[in-house]
Amino acid sequence: MSSLEISNLRKSYGSVEVLKDINLSAESGEFVALVGPSGCGKSTLLSIIAGLESITSGEVRIEDKLVNDEAPKDRDIAMVFQSYALYPTMTVRENMTFGMECRNVPKAEQAEAIDRVAELLQIEHLLDRKPGQLSGGQRQRVAMGRALVRDPKLFLFDEPLSNLDAKLRIEMRTEIKKLHKNVGKTMVYVTHDQIEAMTLATRIAVMHKGVLQQYDTPNAIYETPANLFVAGFMGSPNMNFLSGRVVSTGGKASVRLDGTGITLPLDGVRCGVPADGQEVILGVRPEHFSPAHEQRAERKGRVSISVPVTIDMEEPTGAETILMTHIGGQEAVIVCEPDEAPRPGETMEFAIDMAKASLFDPRSEARL
Structure with missing residues (x-):
């Protein structure tokens, strides 16, 4: 040894x-x-x-x-x-x-x-x-x-x-x-x-x-x-990167995604305290989305937020289905169980497990 x-x-x-x-x-x-x-x-x-x-x-x-x-x-x-x-x-x-x-x-x-x-x-x-x-x-x-x-x-x-x-x-x-x-x-x-x-x-x-x-x-x-x-x-499919800007309301920080009216609270995200107005990239892995009606993240005691997701294409792999989607104008990939997967062209509410999300600085590319 x-x-x-x-x-x-x-x-x-x-x-x-x-x-x-x-x-x-x-x-x-x-x-x-x-x-x-x-x-x-x-x-x-x-x-x-x-x-x-x-x-x-x-x-x-x-x-x-x-x-x-x-x-x-x-x-x-x-x-x-x-x-x-x-x-x-x-x-x-x-x-x-x-x-x-x-x-x-x-x-x-x-x-x-x-x-x-x-x-x-x-x-x-x-x-x-x-x-x-x-x-x-x-x-x-x-x-x-x-x-x-x-x-x-x-x-x-x-x-x-x-x-x-x-x-x-x-x-x-x-x-x-x-x-x-x-x-x-x-x-x-x-x-x-x-x-x-x-x-x-x-x-x-x-x-x-x-x-x-x-x-x-x-x-x-x-x-x-x-x-x-x-x-x-690291990870397959790759992590989703959603660009946005930090907004603070009542002392609580959120990310407003670019090109959308969607605002995601940062309460559960493990990161430092970003400045109000700071440009950020929110990283969410495909498996950390779940159909909003199931509210899996809440049952586990985690912070989640629902967003409308439009399905562009699907890739069935047997045990899971990979969905090519967009949130507002930003591309994203979601992994879900086959019997839960919406069809291409449909829009469905998905919950994001924010406790698993990451936040990055778009300039230095470092984790915040």
């Missing part, structure tokens, strides 16, 4: 700075997901942890040991790649023992490690096959097995599920979660899929344009996003 500490890390290619003052730490046994859109710097950061990329400035420490100048082989890490990186002419057993052979690990120890890991990953029946005879999910298990036999301090995963189909990705997500629970080692996992990050990680680092936007638990990032980017990136 080991910890990871990254301090004031910067990485530049010539005049282009791709990582900007990154600070994050992982406790021993944590599962940290690095998530963000393509080009945000997450894979570069993983490569720096692995020792495959140099740093411009800052520090990387593994188990309190500075490893800036250490070669990858001396960092005691194991990496699982997106492409599996298996030797096609070797059997599964030979692929898994190759690294141990290079380090002159005794044959008895190799056999013991193979037996232990093969049983853990349920690939005992695949040991004598070659990669070309395996499915994508089986190859990924072998790639993980090759990392596990090393028993390293850190496991690094570089988008390991992106080559798999949707059903297999869900299955492998479960396998990786079980694996982390069983081995108890620190894992750093790169993905562009925010669902993977939410379901797997104990903490998530959300990155954008080389900047660490927020580093927190999945629940904290989802419920209290630090800024507009995090709020929009």
Whole structure:
């Protein structure tokens, strides 16, 4: 078990700075997901942890040991790649023992490690096959097995599920979660899929344009996003952003939505005290709308307010229906149960659970 500490890390290619003052730490046994859109710097950061990329400035420490100048082989890490990186002419057993052979690990120890890991990953029946005879999910298990036999301090995963189909990705997500629970080692996992990050990680680092936007638990990032980017990136469908202006009446603040006569009280919103007349963006997740006649939010003791919503389009997904709507002139998305969904063209009253809403500054994009 080991910890990871990254301090004031910067990485530049010539005049282009791709990582900007990154600070994050992982406790021993944590599962940290690095998530963000393509080009945000997450894979570069993983490569720096692995020792495959140099740093411009800052520090990387593994188990309190500075490893800036250490070669990858001396960092005691194991990496699982997106492409599996298996030797096609070797059997599964030979692929898994190759690294141990290079380090002159005794044959008895190799056999013991193979037996232990093969049983853990349920690939005992695949040991004598070659990669070309395996499915994508089986190859990924072998790639993980090759990392596990090393028993390293850190496991690094570089988008390991992106080559798999949707059903297999869900299955492998479960396998990786079980694996982390069983081995108890620190894992750093790169993905562009925010669902993977939410379901797997104990903490998530959300990155954008080389900047660490927020580093927190999945629940904290989802419920209290630090800024507009995090709020929009985490969650599917995306959070709704409704622009408006703060109005104060009798000492109580509300948001009057632009282009409408709709005023929403801010009593239940977890935010600072905005100034009267201040421009704001109200963030509401699609699942925090509910048909007004049911008044679910009130039954839970939360503050809610009803607004008229016009339905433009619907997307049935089976368990739920996604509604493309507009509130006044502003587009919004609502998720509701199929038997509650109004038809396109209809207008219906929906209650907004204001206790779950967020408020952002449109200029700085930061949470208020």
